[in-house]
Amino acid sequence: MSNMVSGNTVAEVARLIGDVARANILSALMGGQALTAGELAHHAGVTPQTTSGHLARLAEAELVKVEKQGRHRYYRLASADVAQALHALMTVAAGGPKRHRPIGPRDAALRLARTCYDHMAGRLAVALADGLRANGHVILTDGAGLVTDTGRRLLCDFGVALDDGAKGRRPLCRTCLDWSERRPHLAGRLGAALLDRALDLGWVHRATDSRALRLSPAGERGFSSAFGLPPGWRDAPAA
Amino acid sequence: MSNMVSGNTVAEVARLIGDVARANILSALMGGQALTAGELAHHAGVTPQTTSGHLARLAEAELVKVEKQGRHRYYRLASADVAQALHALMTVAAGGPKRHRPIGPRDAALRLARTCYDHMAGRLAVALADGLRANGHVILTDGAGLVTDTGRRLLCDFGVALDDGAKGRRPLCRTCLDWSERRPHLAGRLGAALLDRALDLGWVHRATDSRALRLSPAGERGFSSAFGLPPGWRDAPAA
DNA sequence: GGCATGCTTCGGCCGGGGCCGAAGCATCCG
């Protein structure tokens, strides 16, 4: 009877996620792109009118944000907090690091590079994190990371403004367990900024129909020279 | 239609949490202690037989673990992953750092020191984190922390074995946003070890009926001399 | 043994909510 109050609202949020159609909608939005109601209906596997109801409830609870544009409505996750909660639920759902089921993206392109909410994932992202760590630009601890002075300089040269202004308090550098690689990659403001900048530079391009990222030749060269990707980073992990 | 598979199991987990009674049960277990089915029924606000059904489902899904002892059954959260997922959901439920509603534990004792799953929370825990950080024993980044060499030595002297053996891969040092203080305190293996050791030393004692921790005079002296609590740490935060 | 306590299983009630078809607005196009 002690803390029923907080339990209540927790239940409301969890209940919203606890429906297959809505969970599919939210999972689709974990890709980081804004999607239209119709696309989400397709992902959810239910009719548009049903989806519309779900989206209204999700928006009401501020789990997603909506943006009108012409006769489309674009939906996206409302905040990184929501993405993190979904991530945590996926971790629990996967049964912890228990079953080493070789699921994860089976598509080779997805394994190589993809988006994860607002940052990069896949072998490329893991290799980037490894390279930055090996060169002492970041220090990765459990769940988060610290950008060193040399790293700050490097990233500034690369063109990402770390901008420590305590705006919004979105964590600067977080690590995120890569589904396919089972090793950490970079998330947080830093991870998001890296993806933004890489897209700007044309080093990676979004696939139109999936979360995959295509690495351009320029990106291949650029990432290697800028961040020192370890040799053979494209290969499957030893384990 | 792409990733419906993972969405499915995410939905199952979230659905389990998405019931008021079950959410209350899990919230109660966030205290870190194992509780009997009867106590949980009380927390949930439903009859024992209803609670029994809920607990069976939670155990089936491995969100909680059960341990028979005489004619009692003690339940606890199954893993730190579950605690983290609940924490993330609470964060979303609280509406992010949006509404600064002065909720949080209203009881003064709870504000001062309490348990949070398996580690300490409240002003004491925040002050401990501050002290360790101020003296360069840990470096706190967003969501995690790094124990320095001096910190490692200090903690070893204090009697906690950090034991880097990659056993279980439970993160060593994490930070956790304190509900009442809105500032980070220490969690992870380190946070759990600190609570254990403090209980062993008799520096804090568990209250019988709540998550509150009572700080003993020895603890007051001990924490101050060992970790350098900032002066006036008992006072309400400036904000 | 007899009885209390703690927990579970069974059966039945009933309300919430997920689903779709049909129809209603909005927007863009020619």
Add this chain to the structure above:
DNA sequence: CGGATGCTTCGGCCCCGGCCGAAGCATGCC
């Protein structure tokens, strides 16, 4: 302007699952 497209609202169906009372096992105590 009329028609196509995208999305929403409305109405009604139906089933899932949360709830409790009663009864059934276990355990412990006298």
